[in-house]
Amino acid sequence: MKKILLFFKIFLSLFSIFLFSLFFLFIYYAKDLPRPEVFAEREIPQSTKIYDRTGKVLLYEIYGEEKRTYVPLSQIPKHLRDAVICAEDSDFYKHFGVDPKALVRAILSDLKILKPVYGASTIPQQLIRSTFLSLEKTPERKTREIILAIELDRRYSKDQILEWYLNQIPFGQNAYGVEAAAQTYFGKHVWEIDLPEAATLAALIKAPYSLSPYEEESKEKLLARKDYILDKMVKEGFISKEEAEEAKKKEISFKEKKIEILAPYFTLWVKSILEKEYGKEFLATAGWKVYTSLDYEIQKIAEETVREGIERNKQYNAHNAALVAVSPKTGEVLAMTVGTGNYYDEPYPKGCTPGIDCLFDPKFNVAIGTEMAPGRQPGSAFKPFIYATAFKKGYDDKFLVLDSPTNFGVWGGKEYTPQNYDGLFRGWVSLRSALAQSLNVPSIKVLYLIGSKEKIEKLEISDFRGKEEVLLEGLKESLKTAKDLGITTLNKDVSNYGPSIVLGGGEVNPLEMAYAYSVFANEGIKVPLSPILKIEDSKGNIVFEKKNTQIRVLDSEIAKLITDILSDNDARAPMFGPRSHLYFENYKVAAKTGTTDDFRDCWTVGFTPEISVSVWVGNNNNAPMIRRQPAATVAGPIFHSFLEKVLPKISSP
Structure with a gap:
């Protein structure tokens, strides 16, 4: 009896030491841990998306290292949730944040009783590790992970933790979270994926880079793990054996790996406007929606x-x-x-x-x-701005101009004597005919109408030598009209253009x-x-x-x-x-x-x-x-x- 009592006292002492050690470890590591509430308070980095005017066509995503779109758990199909739980944490809805056996192993390893052990992390542990802790494999880090996982599980519902997890984890190709992964690999929203696609995404979580579907060898490993997860879903009672076999037979069609951008010249222009206004780094994580x-x-x-x-x-x-x-x-x-x-x-x-x-x-x-x-x-596409300026000066489309060989004076060191496109001259023409037929000589003469201080009845001058200043004044007013209407590129001094601007010299x-x-x-x-x-x-x-x-x-x-x-x-x-x-x-x-x-x-x-x-x-x-x-x-x-x-x-x- 005394031996039994002695054994009981020794066991009680050792157990007390164990509990004290556990409490000491909890206090020691918990003091520097972030509050679990940070999950609810934090801003999750999300890509900025550029859409067409309907918001239905995604033109481009601006993202940094993480391409992500947050989706609530209600939009994530059950077969994907089940596949992920089977692949990563089959007792997720049963445990208190950690696997008890793994917890004991971690504590004993910290006490140097067992060698350090890694792996078999629960979903809360993975979430803690990917959010707050480094990837360094040390006993201290593992202990912190366990403590915070327990606290996380105590404070939040399982569904909330699962939602955070499914929006946090990496899937490779810069895709973080299940929505970005579904878009990256299948070109569809996460709520549109079927069972075999769901099992494939779940398979990627283990090693998203070494299981890439874009290399033949790693693709075979990915599909093999997909089949393993389907079998496990049968074992856990999520799907029937027939459903699993049917899913295994279905060929997975992966989206072509390329930089996705629609209407690239428009879209990259919009992107440059946004980056100039808001900053490239900010847009990469802001999660904005831009409707173009x-x-x-x-x-x-x-x-x-x-x-x-x-x-x-x-x-x-x-x-x-x-x-x-x-x-x-x-x-x-x-x-x-x-x-x-x-x-x-x-x-x-x-x-x-x-x-x-x-x-x-x-x-x-x-x-x-x-x-x-x-x-x-x-070229002559500039002419409407000239004629609009003449009409502002009080001339109308019936005004007559002589279309004939004309010397417009010295410009750029030589005399300027342009011709019409077909080399012909038509004599007296109205401004309507001159613009409609894109006649060069009458159009340049219109500059004189604009620049002249006096109203002219009809324009028959064929030699403008000595009248260059009047032409320049007409050109100056015409450039103002063009700028008023939206042309911003003609910023040189008016003397740099000369009358050739009428024919599109700028x-x-x-x-x-x-x-x-x-x-x-x-x-x-x-x-x-x-x-x-x-x-x-x-x-x-x-x-x-x-x-x-x-x-x-x-x-x-x-x-x-x-x-x-x-x-x-x-x-x-x-x-x-x-x-x-x-x-x-x-x-x-x-x-x-x-x-x-x-x-x-x-x-x-x-x-x-x-x-x-x-x-x-x-x-x-x-x-x-x-x-x-x-x-x-x-x-x-x-x-x-x-x-x-x-x-x-x-x-x-």
Whole structure:
């Protein structure tokens, strides 16, 4: 009896020492631990997403090291939750945050009674480790992990812990959380995945990088683990054996591994605007939703039409093109595309140096240009700004100008004596005919009308030597009109341009040309150019929302007159023919072409009340086109084909 009593006393003493040691360890490690409440208080890093105008088409995600979209547990399918629990912690709903056996092993290892042991972590432990603790494998770290896991399990429901876990863990390919993983590997929302896909995602958690589906060897291991998890789901009673066998037979289709970006030239432009305003690092973790003005249906038409046009124009040695579409009433950019529409395409010709000698450089957005290379010469597409300025001075479309050989004085060290495109002169012509037919000589003479202090009855001067200052004054006022309508790239002193500006001697870009022409379409009212409609933060609060501010920059009658002239098919027919690419049988479309003297740039810009479109064709390295084809032949077909497809969707005849 005494021996039994002695044994009991020894056991009680040892057990007391054990409990004291356990309590001491808890106090020692717990003092430096973060509060479990931090889970409820913290901001989880999430990607910023850029959408089209409907919010249904994801154009691009801005993310740092973690691409993540938080989803509530209610949107995560049960078969995925079950698969993850089977794979990572089959007793998740039974234990108190840790596996008791693992807890004893960890404590004994800390007391040096057993060797250090690792692995077999529960879901709460994994969550604690991935959020608060380092990945260093030490007894101290493991003990901290266990203590905090117990506290986490005590304070929060199992479902809440599971929700945090499923939104926290890495799945490889920069995808964190189940929604980002579903999008990355299957191209669908997490609530849309089926059983075999769910088991595959659960399989990735163990080793997301060594089980990647994008390497054949690791893919085999991933699929084998997927089947193992399906068998375990049967064992745990989550699914039937028949369901598991059917899921094993189904072939898993993985989304192609590539950088996902739709409408890249528009989207990267929007991204640069956002980063300039809010900062790149902030956007990578903010979880914002950016709703852009892009109409993705119109965008797809634009991309297809430009690709077809480039193929057709290769016969003229034209290997690039750009198209921009803007809504005149709202200033919203509806479409923007360059070249093949693929930002990751190969430069052409093969082996060329981008920025130096490439005919096509996919990384350069010619639709918006850069500070160093703001645009291309617009040719005669600039003329409407000149004529609008003349109409502001009180002249009308019936005013007569003599179209004849003319000396405009000395510019750039030599006398300037331009000709019309066809080399012919037509004598007396009205301003309507001169603009509609894009006659060069009468259009330059219009500068004199603008710059002259006195009203002129008709203009027949054929020698402007000594009158250069008057031309410059007219040019100055015309540049102001262009700037009022939205052109920002013509910032040099007026003397740097000279009268050749009438024929497009400056540099503009397709975006601003579409925008400036949209003011004519909107009867002289300019609204701010708007690629972004609304921005919401991760909680749904509105950060930014577009406002429809309106500014009158041109008299409505003048805007309507320009529109009427540019849509007057009879007036332009003597130069372009009655059935040119500027003519639309069922719609009234105002349009203007532009071709530079050396055939390096071809434009067609035009509009209806619903849409303003700018098309540019040329080469990145500024190489000239061959066969001396005008813009109506090179850019016109792209313009016409695009509007023929789009107008039935947005307007009435």
